[in-house]
Amino acid sequence: MSRYIALGTLDGILAVMAVTLAASGLASASGHPISNFAIGLTGLSGGIALALSNVFGSFIGERAEESRTLRELEDKMMLEEGSLDDTIIHQQAKRRVYLSMFTNGFSSFTGAFVPVVPFLVIADRMTATVTTLCFCFIALIILGIYLARVSRESLLKTSIEVLVIGIVIGAISILLGGH
DSSP states (O other): OOOHHHHHHHHHHHHHHHHHHHHHHHHHHHHSSOHHHHHHHHHHHHHHHHHHHHHHHHHHHHHHHHHHHHHHHHHHTTTTTTTTTHHHHHHHHHHHHHHHHHHHHHHHHHHHHHHHHHHHOOOOOHHHHHHHHHHHEEEEEEHHHHHHHTTOHHHHHHHHHHHHHHHHHHHHHHHHHHO
16 A cells, blocks of 8 residues: 555656646746635635546546456366456455555645645745645655655655656646646
């Protein structure tokens, strides 16, 4: 499940950071009085869509993988296809599918709040933007540390890799938004 925590959280932070920063830049460039709260809600709606997409994507992908594994096991055991359905093995596979759905979706949804919260609570556009970037970069470093511990790799190297990805996506989003 570590991969779904990492994938979901990374998706939530980066995708919603991109949407929120681009929306902020476009709102500023448009000259129309668009509140930071509206920008935050835009990011949050993207986060909800992302979380739901990850839930259903995990379900479809994991169900297919678990089904294949079950069918391969039946072949090795020289059983008729479907013989392991409704067995403990099948129930455990279903549990893994549902756990992956929940983990990926919940991680995405949780990660989505990192870039959104500053826009929901801070009225000044520049302060909200800088705060969002700081929150996201801190969250990405924490995620990098988590990934390094799970993989038993260098904390510094993994954290820098994840942070660089965030910086690149943040820069592209700011440029697209016209900041």
